[in-house]
Amino acid sequence: MIDKRVKNVEEAIAGISDGMTLIVGGFGLCGIPENTIHALVESNVTDLTCISNNAGVDDFGLGLLLKKKQIKKMIASYVGENAEFERQMLSGELEVELTPQGTLAEKCRAAQCGIPAFYTPAGYGTEVAEGKETKDFDGKMHILEHAFKADYSIVKAWKGDHAGNLIFKGTARNFNAPMAGSGKITIAEVEELVEPGQLDPNEIHIPGIMVQRIFQGEKFEKRIEQRTVRKRD
Numbered sequence: 001m002i003d004k005r006v007k008n009v010e011e012a013i014a015g016i017s018d019g020m021t022l023i024v025g026g027f028g029l030c031g032i033p034e035n036t037i038h039a040l041v042e043s044n045v046t047d048l049t050c051i052s053n054n055a056g057v058d059d060f061g062l063g064l065l066l067k068k069k070q071i072k073k074m075i076a077s078y079v080g081e082n083a084e085f086e087r088q089m090l091s092g093e094l095e096v097e098l099t100p101q102g103t104l105a106e107k108c109r110a111a112q113c114g115i116p117a118f119y120t121p122a123g124y125g126t127e128v129a130e131g132k133e134t135k136d137f138d139g140k141m142h143i144l145e146h147a148f149k150a151d152y153s154i155v156k157a158w159k160g161d162h163a164g165n166l167i168f169k170g171t172a173r174n175f176n177a178p179m180a181g182s183g184k185i186t187i188a189e190v191e192e193l194v195e196p197g198q199l200d201p202n203e204i205h206i207p208g209i210m211v212q213r214i215f216q217g218e219k220f221e222k223r224i225e226q227r228t229v230r231k232r233d
Helices: 034-043 063-067 083-091 101-113 170-179
Strands: 021-024 048-051 071-076 095-098 117-120 134-137 140-146 150-161 183-194 213-216
Touching: 021 183, 034 063, 034 150, 034 183, 063 071, 063 083, 101 117, 101 140, 101 170, 150 170
Parallel strands: 021 048, 021 150, 048 071, 071 095, 150 183, 183 213
Antiparallel strands: 117 140, 134 140
């Protein structure tokens, strides 16, 4: 067995430098690698291109990197909860590439599987298709989307073992699963790190071969992005 453990989050992010492209897991504020993001904030790395479903909120998740102007380009699907993101985008300080959510997931999965590109009908006839190759399949137009090329993929899992095998919990499985293995190096942050053999093989979502570094996070905030309640009668 190859032991993928690193001592701490600082060792996990070793090698991430200015100008790199990072794929960052999570869905909304669910399942984001918050310990790793905090370490990147402290490292002062800049000019990052970040690929993620969303851009966090002003004081949490990728919003912390945006606040310190460490991200130069954001590739995402949903960005509606981050006022600083909006300000930087409208002022021209931040380059933004909006991608349909399913396309973003498939571009990650394609990179994970070694598929260079694929055709999809999503986005045809919109700004998403500008400058891209198009082709007719059975009378329906599709656009050619290329797999992501990232230096690092950073994911967060519920449990993992020393070999890098991962189990996600609930909604956190959504984007973390296809993002694991989609970068040249995958860093896995886990809530619980266990000995080899302690994970049920039938419950493992991502095999260790897709992970190069794994560590146990120190604390997880587990925020609720929006809470909607009704008044009591």
